[in-house]
Amino acid sequence: MQTTTQDTPAFIKVRGLKKSYSETIQVLKGLDLDMYPGDRIVVIGPSGGGKSTLLRCVMGLENIDEGTIEVDGKPYIKGQGRTEKNAIDHTIQKQVGMVFQHYTLFPHLTILQNLTLAPVKSRGIPRSQAEEKARGLLKRLGLADKADAQPSQLSGGQKQRVAIARALMLSPELMLFDEVTSALDPELVNEVESVMMQLADQHMPMMIVTHDMWFAKNIATRVVFCAGGVVVEDGTPEQIFSNPKEQRTRDFLEKILHTENAA
């Protein structure tokens, strides 16, 4: 299943990533991670371990203290101290898309307007072209009849699918999913996860933070166990879920799988 070798140059290369929210609260403590072309990475780990922060750093939402992120061998983000602003390449940032836990649709715009705002206003794509693409995406995600609805009229699962479509409008080279099913009612989780599976079938590079271990097993090419602000263990889903090497990984999985079985 693993498509990578040590010789292939990394697509995303994270080195020595440190991020703190105050003098005392350090969330990432020198995290290293390589993502190779074709990888779909699922990041798992205890809450507070830095999973979401890692994704937010890759999106360029957080100001990092130290470390670098490279994309295709080119410098993307470089930390210059806790109080100094990052050096960031906005051209590369535009190739990254992200979907959030709480949908973050624009509440005052219709679904279609949510999809076309960024392409039309920020990328200068002609409106008719953007709308055509938007309608196509909505149709593919089973939301064709919702184009003119307001976000407040949609269910959580529908909102999250719209949020995915909105990110896809910009044809990203990498998609980040930050606990996108955590706020959903259990019966709505599947419709969102199956859209993500569709993207996986189209070989979209993804980095996913999720608590759904069953889904993680199915979608990931690599699973990264992140705790205490560093990558503790990294391997194929089979390795991590069936035969974890590290004691911390074993403890974590035992705890969750135990709870899942009990439920």
Added chain:
Amino acid sequence: MSYDIDFFYTLKGIDTLMEGLLVTLQLSLTSIVIGVSLGFVVALMVMSPSKLLSWPATSFIEIFRCTPALIQIVWIFYCVPMLFNVFLDPIVMGVLALSLNLIAFNAEAYRAAIQAIPKAQLDASVALGLNKIQTNVYVVLPQAIRLALPVLVTNGISIFQQSALVAIVAIEDLMYMGKMLSTETYRPIETFTVVALIYFAIALPAMYISSQLEKRLKVA
């Protein structure tokens, strides 16, 4: 500009202004004490299941919230003595007018606060076997006061400012004394500026407290 700024006469009249300020503070503080306590009673009346209690209380609140404070003060000054043949001390009349206004606004603040208490809290009280009175005293009241506090402080600041309206019915408060002094000394700029600064100096710390309270409430 042909007008020479000179604070001499205004400062000479500072005693007069201080007398006025004393009246202003007396009016506002008394009204605040009455407004904070009776406001809660009126809020409970509004929320009572008995129409006999809720109807008059609701009407009272709406009348005082939906008419200018000035007409309330003028009405009470001219009409109460005529209708009821009672002639009270002007300051007592002023307190009456301002308190009624503040009771209405505070009752609304308490009502909104009580409604903002999650219903689950009441369910939890039932589940814990608290009776109605215990629930009101130990669960509802403390949370209502905490939630209403920023608005109560804001309303207190408003009534302090609205108290300037009593100058129009010749109660000798800070505003009235300022107007007198400016006419006597022909120094409107200095006098009105000093009067405004006195009001501001008292309102500013209160406004600061109110915004701090609101911030604390949001964090909690």
Added chain:
Amino acid sequence: MSYNVNFLFLLDYWDALLEGLMTTLGITGLCLILGLGLGFVVALLRLSSNPVVKAVTTLYVEFFRGTPVLIQLFWIFFCLPLILGFEISNFVSAVIALTLYMGAIVSETFRSSLRAIEKDQMDACVALGIGGFTKIFYVILPQAILRAIPTLLSNSVSLFKESALVSAVGMSDLMYIGQNISSVTFKPVEMLTAVAVIYFLIAFPLTRSVSWVERKLIHKIAL
């Protein structure tokens, strides 16, 4: 009770009251429009990174919220002409005073609705590469204005009620005319009650509509 209440005489004065009401509504409407514009600009200026702009606008807002409207009105009516060196009519003084008052409270309304926009929305803008002009005019401002509408409505009711103060500088608004007639006819109870009822009939539906509009908007923009 020695006073005979008789509301019938009011019929003789209804046209005068109507004229007063028109003045009240005119001043309220004018200051509402000017105050909304002023408040909006001030709210944006307070977000400025320039410390001088920030300090001046903050001082303006705090001062007008921290002093009685009556003294603001008197200051402008009695002092401004002395400073300017020429007379200004009581109408102009009233409009300046009430506009400055309205501008201050409206700017606070806009400011808190701007603050109420979740950080999530900013994150989404970064993730979608939306910035600058587009972010401000297509994402932030429309949401801020929608959120501000209910409070702006109650700000307008406050302005309508505060407009009664212009009677103190001799503008013949509803309050002024009511007081005049009541002292001429020696019928304050009927006259002042009638004036209060007129104010109430306008302010009450507006006040009630605030919560109705709030519910409508929450339904529209809540996520």
